[in-house]
Amino acid sequence: MLKNIFELKNDKLSENPLWIAIQSMRNNKLLAFLSLLLLIFQIFAYNLVPIFNKYFFDALEVLNFTNIYKLLFLYILILIFSQVFKYAYFITSSRLYAYMQTQIRKDVLSYLNLHSLNYFVSRPSGKVTNEYHNLYDCNKILFTTLENVIPSVVVLVVSVVLAFLVSNNIGVGILVWSILIILISTKFIKLLSKRTQELELVSNYFMGVLGDFISNVKILRIFNVTKVTFNRLTKIASNYCFVALKKWRLKSIFGIFLDFCDVILILVFTVVLGKMYFANLITLGDLTMLFTLAYRIDDSLKELINSVEQIVADYQVSAIAAQNILVEIDNLDKENAKHMPVLDSLGISIKNLSFRYPKSKSKSNDLSSINLEIKSGEKIGIVGRSGSGKSTLFKLLQRQFEFQDAKIFFNDLDVNDYTKQSVRNNIAVVDQDNQMFNRSLKENILLGRKVSDKKLNKVLKDSHCNEFIENLPDGLDTLVGERGVKLSGGQRQRVAIARSMISKAPLVLLDEATSALDSKSEKVISDAFKKLSKDHTMICIAHRLSTLHFVDRIVVMDKGRILNVGTHDYLLEKCKVYQSLSKDQLH
Structure with a gap:
């Protein structure tokens, strides 16, 4: 006793x-x-x-x-x-x-x-x-x-x-x-x-x-x-x-x-x-x-x-x-939640997804009746004005919030039946504001993961990190400062891409990843995206439509709903919101 x-x-x-x-x-x-x-x-x-x-x-x-x-x-x-x-x-x-x-x-x-x-x-x-x-x-x-x-x-x-x-x-x-x-x-x-x-x-x-x-x-x-x-x-x-x-x-x-x-x-x-x-x-x-x-x-x-x-x-x-x-956990796994393995390839099926943020004062949903099918290896772009629900959809894919009466499948696996950590093991994220630790550049890329020198060197080359690392005083061992202040925005984005390349995750989420870059940096990052997209399913939120030239389809969102899905040419002809977004960027 x-x-x-x-x-x-x-x-x-x-x-x-x-x-x-x-x-x-x-x-x-x-x-x-x-x-x-x-x-x-x-x-x-x-x-x-x-x-x-x-x-x-x-x-x-x-x-x-x-x-x-x-x-x-x-x-x-x-x-x-x-x-x-x-x-x-x-x-x-x-x-x-x-x-x-x-x-x-x-x-x-x-x-x-x-x-x-x-x-x-x-x-x-x-x-x-x-x-x-x-x-x-x-x-x-x-x-x-x-x-x-x-x-x-x-x-x-x-x-x-x-x-x-x-x-x-x-x-x-x-x-x-x-x-x-x-x-x-x-x-x-x-x-x-x-x-x-x-x-x-x-x-x-x-x-x-x-x-x-x-x-x-x-x-x-x-x-x-x-x-x-x-x-x-x-x-x-x-x-x-x-x-x-x-x-x-x-x-x-x-x-x-x-x-x-x-x-x-x-x-x-x-x-x-x-x-x-x-x-x-x-x-x-x-x-x-x-x-x-x-x-x-x-x-x-x-x-x-x-x-x-x-x-x-x-x-x-x-x-x-x-x-x-020790307050109550607001997003716990189910008691019988299973462990999702890291999948070799990943297709996504979203069925009837509606969502409103907890404690939201809005009377309308932040997402309403989202239905979307993404094939394994497919490259998808998501566009829409601010507040259209793009980032909210990304958060739900990463299981940051619970959702009811809806289904998100990775292949045939319902993500709600699996632990959040194991679901996230299948996802790599390149954000518009990539967080950096006040540690060495190498530690920020590896994040505690162990990889061979051969693989690391390939990742540094494919992500174009090697182009600026050779100019740093201590190379990979250079301290990047609080939140990576010693690196430029483009350099931080390349580090984020390198992290995703090292990850074995089959799904890559890009959230406005080139929104704050100049045209030269954007070109370098876009090339890194192409290399990252090989053998990966990729979803890219973009403000600049020009950055979506490599995607297979584009999803147009407005007020929490999907308005249309198609290629660039198709949407220019059929979708007024997409036409408006394209017109705004020409001026």
Whole structure:
């Protein structure tokens, strides 16, 4: 039964940060139980020390050397075993902590990967990054509880019990004092928790704005508005400092209160125990043990209160992150979804496809009654004015959104019956705004895939990448900068084509891939498209009709519907919208 607490419920992460930490130990149960056992032994040995102090000083008071030597021997043994348990726990718990942190990172990244594209485009990347960082630290909550809170509580309980064994009055005094300090501290902790929550919300907002600032610094400098965004960041940072100052001011007052309580406790113990000893109400052993207990109670109370305050603060931070990251997945695969293999060739059949974006305020569909047949190896162009549904159709082909009462077939396979990842393995995309990582050019082309040098060199030649790579300072190892800012638009498009050529995907989607290029770059890219189109089914969204000279058929869309399908000459004769598009580009 104990083993089951480590397991994920329905293969889903808990939204409770403490349970996330516990579940992260599911692959290291033996190490977790061993660490817990060593911690228990360590706590047990630590709490035996005051008892041996009492008996040792009682024997010393009457000069009973036989008992003194025995107790000294036992005391040394306890210290040795205590240190052995301490170091053994340190070794096992350090390994466990590292494994847990790695597992949490994997779990959270896996969950993030399940989110739809809409989740990421609606959230600042800096905010998501900051929340991810806060969430994988939730194992601190568990370790602080095990290493600080539980030992402190055990020490307090043992100390009160031992005090009662010596004197009921002292026991009652210690109990009342501890409860009073804990109750007052609870008020402080609640206020600190509120301040922590405010601080974390401001921090997440700041990181989101900062991420946007860094990612888009080129645009800000082009339009000379860097100062505006910088002033906005400064204002948020000032607000952060103001909220942080309120928290640390409260924490300072709390610290002064605890230090004052320390002085009072030791002062009272010194006076009361001194009088009791000289009145022969307690022995030297009792006096020594009670003084030891006084310092332990003092340390344990501070450790307990500070640890609980830290746990509450960490919990608030992790809970906010969990609420934002571990939200319900809006585009999950079906429970019985199958894995689609990478197909050798791919034909497409779209039947009665209608779609409206989730939460759309429009009363009409974004796509209505789309029916289209594309043969394997066929090259299809899609044209239409802005908002006609071209990009929406591409998103549905890539399973970025769910659609009901319609069918999209890859060959004879209904894509709704297969996992999204396996469907996307059959698709390569060349976008109008190709995303680049701030890594080397080679890494951006391969994207972690392994290919032979022979194939890579052929791809670089066919995509015309080799024409600009030879001029780069470090060749393929040149860093391309944030979002590929060190490359021109045409160069980034060639990298995107190279990615698609390396991919084994039989379907290539081109989305306005030459819209921002000059005529010379467009010619080079068009030649690369011809080479890419060999042995591939290709669908190309285009603004410039001239870029569709290599396609077999052209689909004309308007207001979410397919108006006509045919060759360039046929559409010029039969389709008024196509005639209008062609006429607009002549002027």
